[in-house]
Amino acid sequence: xxxxxxxxxxxxxxxxxxxxxxxxxxxxxxxxxxxxxxxxxxxxxxxxxxxxxxxxxxxxxxxxxxxxxxxxxxxxxxxxxxxxxxxxxxxxxxxxxxxxxxxxxxxxxxxxxxxxxxxxxxxxxxxxxxxxxxxxxxxxxxxxxxxxxxxxxxxxxx
Amino acid sequence: xxxxxxxxxxxxxxxxxxxxxxxxxxxxxxxxxxxxxxxxxxxxxxxxxxxxxxxxxxxxxxxxxxxxxxxxxxxxxxxxxxxxxxxxxxxxxxxxxxxxxxxxxxxxxxxxxxxxxxxxx
Numbered sequence: 001x002x003x004x005x006x007x008x009x010x011x012x013x014x015x016x017x018x019x020x021x022x023x024x025x026x027x028x029x030x031x032x033x034x035x036x037x038x039x040x041x042x043x044x045x046x047x048x049x050x051x052x053x054x055x056x057x058x059x060x061x062x063x064x065x066x067x068x069x070x071x072x073x074x075x076x077x078x079x080x081x082x083x084x085x086x087x088x089x090x091x092x093x094x095x096x097x098x099x100x101x102x103x104x105x106x107x108x109x110x111x112x113x114x115x116x117x118x119x120x121x122x123x124x125x126x127x128x129x130x131x132x133x134x135x136x137x138x139x140x141x142x143x144x145x146x147x148x149x150x151x152x153x154x155x156x157x158x
Numbered sequence: 159x160x161x162x163x164x165x166x167x168x169x170x171x172x173x174x175x176x177x178x179x180x181x182x183x184x185x186x187x188x189x190x191x192x193x194x195x196x197x198x199x200x201x202x203x204x205x206x207x208x209x210x211x212x213x214x215x216x217x218x219x220x221x222x223x224x225x226x227x228x229x230x231x232x233x234x235x236x237x238x239x240x241x242x243x244x245x246x247x248x249x250x251x252x253x254x255x256x257x258x259x260x261x262x263x264x265x266x267x268x269x270x271x272x273x274x275x276x277x278x279x
Contacts, residue, residue, distance in 0.1 A: 002260065005253035007245055017249075019256045023263045027270070031262045041258035044251055116252075
């Protein structure tokens with residue numbers, strides 16, 4: 001049976017994905033840091049996407065560049081590499097709006113809990129990534145109220 | 159994708175920056191209504207209400223449907239649902255990748271095992 005993948009919008013700026021793997025952390029870590037292994041799973045069969053090329057200089061300050069078969073390129077820099085427990089990288093293809101991705105590998109009883117945490121620079125950046133509607137009408141109204149209060153306040157002063 | 163979302167948010171904010179339109183949206187949240195019903199409820203002319211509904215409709219907050227001579231209004235596709243759908247799609251992408259990763263890991267475990275056997279032999 002496959003282990004369950006969960007996704008949660010932890011805060012306005014954070015998305016968290018978790019999954020347990022039936023292997024020690026060093027093995028899971030290896031599959032995330034060796035290009036030939038990484039290439040085998042980072043695509044998406046259902047979306048018809050596979051990695052055409054995968055360059056990874058996995059060390060603090062090293063860069064990576066992933067190119068999919070449709071030409072889309074993703075790149076950034078590793079800002080922390082601590083085998084076999086922690087990887088942190090930037091996502092620079094989208095300019096300043098890209099998140100910082102932190103992946104932790106926690107081994108327990110021969111299994112590994114993987115947590116992938118994406119921290120966006122702002123709520124707007126995460127919204128723009130596709131969850132624009134995540135907060136529903138409630139928050140939209142809330143923000144609008146704030147916006148109107150600000151407008152009202154500055155209008156009053158003028 | 160980004161531009162689409164931003165344009166829609168802009169339209170939503172503009173649409174909601176009016177007390178009548180917020181009222182109309184709340185009202186439609188409770189029950190569908192015709193433009194005539196809404197005009198009466200908000201003490202407005204039909205033309206005025208048509209304009210408000212038009213703005214809400216453009217922002218995707220309200221959808222309208224003409225049946226015979228009556229145009230019925232209701233709230234647009236639930237944004238919360240839309241967001242949940244996006245998150246679920248995102249989850250599916252990761253579930254798919256991780257199932258594939260399971261296979262890679264299984265291979266690594268196997269080759270480690272056989273390497274271990276060889277060392278012992």
